[in-house]
Amino acid sequence: MEKNDTLRLQCSSENNAGISFLGSDLVPYSVLMSVYFRERPEFLSAALDSMLQQTRKPEQIVLVEDGPLPPELKAVIESFGTRHPDLLTSVVLVQNEGLGSALAKGMLSCRNEIVARMDSDDYSFPERMEKELDVLIEEGLDFVGSQIVEFEDDPSNPIAQSTLPVDQRDIEAYSKRRNPFRHPSMVFRKSAVLMAGNYSSKYLYFEDWDLFNRMLANGCRVVNIDEPLVAMRVNNNFYARRGGVGYIRYVWKFNVGQLKSKYFTIPQFIKTTIPRIIVCCMPNALRSFVYTKLLRKGVYR
Numbered sequence: 001m002e003k004n005d006t007l008r009l010q011c012s013s014e015n016n017a018g019i020s021f022l023g024s025d026l027v028p029y030s031v032l033m034s035v036y037f038r039e040r041p042e043f044l045s046a047a048l049d050s051m052l053q054q055t056r057k058p059e060q061i062v063l064v065e066d067g068p069l070p071p072e073l074k075a076v077i078e079s080f081g082t083r084h085p086d087l088l089t090s091v092v093l094v095q096n097e098g099l100g101s102a103l104a105k106g107m108l109s110c111r112n113e114i115v116a117r118m119d120s121d122d123y124s125f126p127e128r129m130e131k132e133l134d135v136l137i138e139e140g141l142d143f144v145g146s147q148i149v150e151f152e153d154d155p156s157n158p159i160a161q162s163t164l165p166v167d168q169r170d171i172e173a174y175s176k177r178r179n180p181f182r183h184p185s186m187v188f189r190k191s192a193v194l195m196a197g198n199y200s201s202k203y204l205y206f207e208d209w210d211l212f213n214r215m216l217a218n219g220c221r222v223v224n225i226d227e228p229l230v231a232m233r234v235n236n237n238f239y240a241r242r243g244g245v246g247y248i249r250y251v252w253k254f255n256v257g258q259l260k261s262k263y264f265t266i267p268q269f270i271k272t273t274i275p276r277i278i279v280c281c282m283p284n285a286l287r288s289f290v291y292t293k294l295l296r297k298g299v300y301r
Contacts, residue, residue, distance in 0.1 A: 011142055011192055011219045024133040028059035029114035029187070034102040036066040041076045043121035043233065048080055051118060056129040058116070062089045064106040067096030100201035100210075107198055110190055119184040121233045123155040128229035132187045135225060142192040142220035143212075145181040146229040155231035166226045175213055176268045183208040185230040192220050205247070206254040213263050244280060251276045 149158035
């Protein structure tokens with residue numbers, strides 16, 4: 001048996017213990033979210049409500065307050081906690097530590113083996129968790145994602161859809177070039193995340209891809225459900241954050257890290273790094289065109 005096969009067997013067998021015999025409708029799960037001072041209160045409220053409207057409702061929502069929050073955001077959290085005191089677990093960080101550190105601490109506060117990620121400005125469609133839990137449990141997987149749509153104002157009026165790889169082999173190959181998942185769509189086995197080292201703050205802007213690659217390297221089993229189950233909010237700032245000279249150093253640091261860990265080969269490093277640097281150097285309007293027209297399935301308007 002090859003090393004990767006041994007890791008895959010170990011990852012899936014350890015993580016399946018204790019819950020694989022249960023129907024997915026009986027398995028409790030936690031939702032892991034993080035919010036910081038720049039988030040808009042109405043977006044956070046909509047994101048929380050979308051998890052309450054799931055056909056398979058969460059047993060716990062862990063909300064990490066990543067540093068001090070303005071009164072408007074605190075009011076949303078306090079109101080939600082008052083209405084759902086047994087559901088909400090607040091993790092309050094004294095100062096802003098960044099997404100990787102916030103999610104690492106939040107993961108440790110999740111009391112269930114199954115953990116669903118959700119961003120504080122996105123929207124989960126009502127059947128998201130039912131479909132992801134069914135696949136995760138029935139196929140004995142370690143983490144599951146889905147396609148997503150992008151929207152500006154209304155989740156029911158998307159502007160683009162992702163074209164992510166679906167099966168294990170294609171996901172592993174794709175992960176050598178681009179992120180094969182959309183973070184807010186992910187559902188994990190907590191034990192698999194911790195076995196891979198949990199979230200890290202080492203690579204700013206690449207906290208999710210870093211974790212995914214470490215889990216894949218550990219032999220974790222995964223699929224992407226080939227339908228959009230989450231709507232991600234985008235605007236001009238969304239694409240602006242993925243460009244500029246300053247962003248190049250984060251791209252470089254992450255890609256060099258993947259090379260040093262031997263997850264990327266030298267040819268893969270070159271094929272991944274050069275196109276990303278080119279996109280970083282584009283004007284924001286052109287970069288937006290590349291993301292929405294060339295790197296997505298298509299537009300809806």
